[in-house]
Every structure is written in C-alpha cells, then in structure tokens.
Amino acid sequence: MYAVETRSLSKVYRNGLKAVDEISIKIEEGEIFGFLGPNGAGKSTTIMILTTLLKPTSGMAYVAGFDVVTQAKQVRQNIGYVQQDSTVDEYLTGRENLQLQARLNHMPKNSVNERIDEILDLVELSDRQHDAVVTYSGGMRKRLDIVGGLLHRPKVLFLDEPTLGLDIQTRYKIWDYIRKIHKEFGISIFLTTHYMEEADKLCDNISIIDHGKIKVTDSPKSLKNALGNEVVVFEVDSDLKLGDLLSELKKASLVKDVTAEGYEVTIFSPSGNQVMPKIFEIAGKLGIKIESITLTKPTLDDVFLSYTGRELREESNGYNRKKEREKMRRLRA
Numbered sequence: 001m002y003a004v005e006t007r008s009l010s011k012v013y014r015n016g017l018k019a020v021d022e023i024s025i026k027i028e029e030g031e032i033f034g035f036l037g038p039n040g041a042g043k044s045t046t047i048m049i050l051t052t053l054l055k056p057t058s059g060m061a062y063v064a065g066f067d068v069v070t071q072a073k074q075v076r077q078n079i080g081y082v083q084q085d086s087t088v089d090e091y092l093t094g095r096e097n098l099q100l101q102a103r104l105n106h107m108p109k110n111s112v113n114e115r116i117d118e119i120l121d122l123v124e125l126s127d128r129q130h131d132a133v134v135t136y137s138g139g140m141r142k143r144l145d146i147v148g149g150l151l152h153r154p155k156v157l158f159l160d161e162p163t164l165g166l167d168i169q170t171r172y173k174i175w176d177y178i179r180k181i182h183k184e185f186g187i188s189i190f191l192t193t194h195y196m197e198e199a200d201k202l203c204d205n206i207s208i209i210d211h212g213k214i215k216v217t218d219s220p221k222s223l224k225n226a227l228g229n230e231v232v233v234f235e236v237d238s239d240l241k242l243g244d245l246l247s248e249l250k251k252a253s254l255v256k257d258v259t260a261e262g263y264e265v266t267i268f269s270p271s272g273n274q275v276m277p278k279i280f281e282i283a284g285k286l287g288i289k290i291e292s293i294t295l296t297k298p299t300l301d302d303v304f305l306s307y308t309g310r311e312l313r314e315e316s317n318g319y320n321r322k323k324e325r326e327k328m329r330r331l332r333a
C-alpha cells in the first residue's frame, strides 16, 4: 500500500481552469514527499483533493489505502492537514486551540490531554501553552498549526507551504521539527513548497509541478545529478596569455565547455573537483595568477529551470531568460 497514490488525477474549476492536470504519483509509507512549484501551480488544489475538501474532476486518488471520493470519512480519520494559512484562534491559548480542535474531531476526552502534552513537548511549546496565540511569533504559530494536524495520530500528514513567509532561521527550525515529527511518529508527510532548499533538504522525493502538470519526479539528489555538469568560475589577474589558457583548458579532460568574460573564466565539467587542480597547473605554467575560484554544483533551481524553462524564484526579464537558457544548455551534460 502507498501512503498516497493518484492516477491521472485532474481538477477543472468552474471557470474552466485546469488547475490539476492528469497527475499520477506514488508515495511510499514513511516517505517525506514534496510538491515543488511556483504560485498557482496547483499545489493547494491537489492537497485539497487528497484531504477530501475538493472533489476531483477525473482520475483516482487514494490516501492511506482509501479512496478520497468514496471513502472520504476513512481518509479524514487517517490524515492531518495543515493549511497554507493559519487556522488557529488568536485569542485562545495554544492549549485551548488544541483542546477545541480535539473536540471538533470527536476525540475521546481521557486520552486528549496526554496527547496534547506529548505534542506540545515535541515542538517545545509547553512553556507558552497557556499564553494567547496573539502573543506568539510566526514560528510558534506555525508549530502550533503543525501539531494541530497531529492530534489524532494520523498516518499521513499534509503540510501546505509549511514555512511560507517565515524568515530563514525560523524556517530552518521548522524543518528540524518536521524531521523530528517524522522520526518520532514514523508518519508519511506530503508537503508543498516553492522553496527549493526546503524540498532539497527535507524531502526523500519530489515532483516538480508547473501549470497543473508534473514535470518530473525523483529524489533531489538524482535530479541534480541528472543535470551532469558542475560549474567552476575563476578570475585571473590579467588577460595576457588568457587565450592560451582557454585553449589549453578546452583540451583538458573532463572539461565540457569554457567561456570567458573579461578576467572571469567559466568552466562546465561533470567533476569540478578534478578540474580545479588542472586550472592551477596550466595557469602556473603560463605565469597567470588565479585571483579567486569557486565551484558550484547544480541546485534544484537549475533542475527547475531545465524542466520548465524558467526560474522558480521570480519571473525574470528577457535578458535573464536568455542567460538562463544558455546556462541550461551547458549544464545538461
């Protein structure tokens, strides 16, 4: 059985927009799976179908082995869902919010308090549990949102953009809590994000989604490796003999491509580590001094770019797009 399985799942909204387009995914039990895509890609729509809040237009979806349409009740019993926007009541305390949620979920009274203690402890909110949520920081609210989804011991936890709008340090902390929850409870996690680093650091597997379609599914590592090339950029102290240096480098093994702009040279290679000493060796022979050198491995940013033709971070202008395409051409081995 899969934690989540969909077959050609689609959603067409009433206005005719196909927000989810023939999505097929399989998420193993115990996996942290990520949906990585830009604004409007269809991430929340997919999550709402999987959590039974929205009916699919066509296709099938199973969560914890249950059909989201015909067995919606069983699905709901087995999932936790943390929405993109916070749903807690600011004027209640952290603990009161969880108690309210437990009542709404018809959880047996006797076990609830113990469970609340356990999960508050897990995300280090015990100290502040009797304070009104209005006094919490963004990160604390998010932690409360997340544990709210864990109250009834779900098998699959859905997190829609768990760190949206939080600063970097807080985001890192939330990742730690998500890892801790995953380890402690052994649950499967389906999360959506448009932060590359989040998908990279947290997920066993990811699907890149754009305009409702899945472009590719794999582990972050395989996706990056598949691009093939690393990039070494170095700066020389003068352009004297630069032409000789470039032609020598072009002949070196493991060098795929060499370009120069002013005093800056860029090399594309499947193994930057092995090329770096060669650069010093050849430059040394020609009496050229290397002022600085950096090695960059492909990021999920580059992977996204290669599958969608644009950057995830922001819509870029024409100039950048041209540069991006050029970069991609070289990154692909």
Ligand SMILES: Nc1ncnc2c1ncn2[C@@H]1O[C@H](COP(=O)(O)OP(=O)(O)OP(=O)(O)O)[C@@H](O)[C@H]1O
Pocket (backbone or CB within 6 Å): 013, 014, 015, 017, 019, 037, 038, 039, 040, 041, 042, 043, 044, 045, 046, 084, 194
């Ligand atoms: N109720 C609706 N009726 C019509 N169109 C909708 C509705 N809800 C969402 N959409 C559209 O469907 C597309 C997918 O939206 P969705 O919210 O699933 O994207 P998302 O990937 O979660 O984006 P974000 O990163 O902004 O949260 C968007 O173009 C959105 O405008």
Ligand SMILES: [Mg+2]
Pocket (backbone or CB within 6 Å): 043, 044, 045, 084, 160, 161
């Ligand atoms: Mg969304």
